[in-house]
Amino acid sequence: MSTGGLITITAGDTPPLTTGREAAREAAERELAKPIYHQDEPGLFQRALDRFWEWVGELFDRAAGATPGGGLGLLAIALVVVLALAALWWRLGTPRRTAHSSGTLFDEGPRSAADHRAAADAHAAAGRWNEAVRDRMRALVRSLEERTLLDPRPGRTADEAAAEAARSLPAHAxxxxxxARTFDDVTYGGRTADPAAYAALRTLDLTLDRTKPALPEPR
Known part of the structure; x- marks a missing residue:
């Protein structure tokens, strides 16, 4: 009750509760840490993704500001670059490995000429012309090695074999x-063989198998 501006507390009155500042802060932190207050917040990945796109936007804005004409100028430069790349692609075509002669002719263990011929014919019968061409060229070279017209040599390329064989078979140089060029084109140049390419190799193989080597000229 109040008397003359003074407040007196009777026995039935309850004094107000007071909470310290530090205790109030801790209580608020505990309350706000509850999952119910964070269920609608974006996850860590989403926040990182948002930050990335903000960075991309800032980067684009800076580039646009440094480019004459602003964003329109930047778009024009990008269009010129795209057109230049398209023209280069049209001029050069699809990138492919250039045929070369650095690859070896035989890439597996020793097999006889008859083995390679049988494999080549099997590939041809199945329409696998690339494999047929490769095995027929290997059969041709292995046959020359078996006839001692070529010295067996690991790591020999198709071009090297052709050049060496031409010394004893000059009419077929x-x-x-x-x-050898067909073999390289198919094996390393990304070309696709056809029945005509295989037929030419097969005919040459069989022809050389029946051809006697030229005698060395007397010194």
Missing amino acids: DALRAA
């Missing part, structure tokens, strides 16, 4: 070079 052009056909040997063409066969």
Whole structure:
């Protein structure tokens, strides 16, 4: 009750509760830490993704500001670059490995000429012309090795085999070079063989198998 501006507390009155500042802060932190207050917040991945796109936007804005004409100028530069790349692609075509002669002719253990011929014919019968061409060229070279017209040498390339074989079979030098080129184009150049390419190699193989080597000229 109040008397003359003074407040007196009777026995039935309850004094107000007071909470310290530090205790109030801790209580608020505990309350706000409850999952119910955070269930609608974005996850860590989403926040990182949002931050990334903000960075991209800032980067684009800075680039646009430094480019004459602003964003329109930046778009024009990007369009020129795209057109230049398209023209280069059209001029050069799809990138492919250039045919070369650094690859070895035989990439597996020793097999006889007859083995390679049988494999080549099996590939041809199944329409696998790339494999047929490769095995027929290997059969041709292995046959020359078996006849001692070529020395067996690991790591020999198709071009090297053709050049060496042409010394004892000069009448077929052009056909040997063409066969080596076909092998390289199919094996390393990304080309696709066809029945005609295989038929030419098969004919050359069988022809050389029946051809006697040229005698060395007397010194």
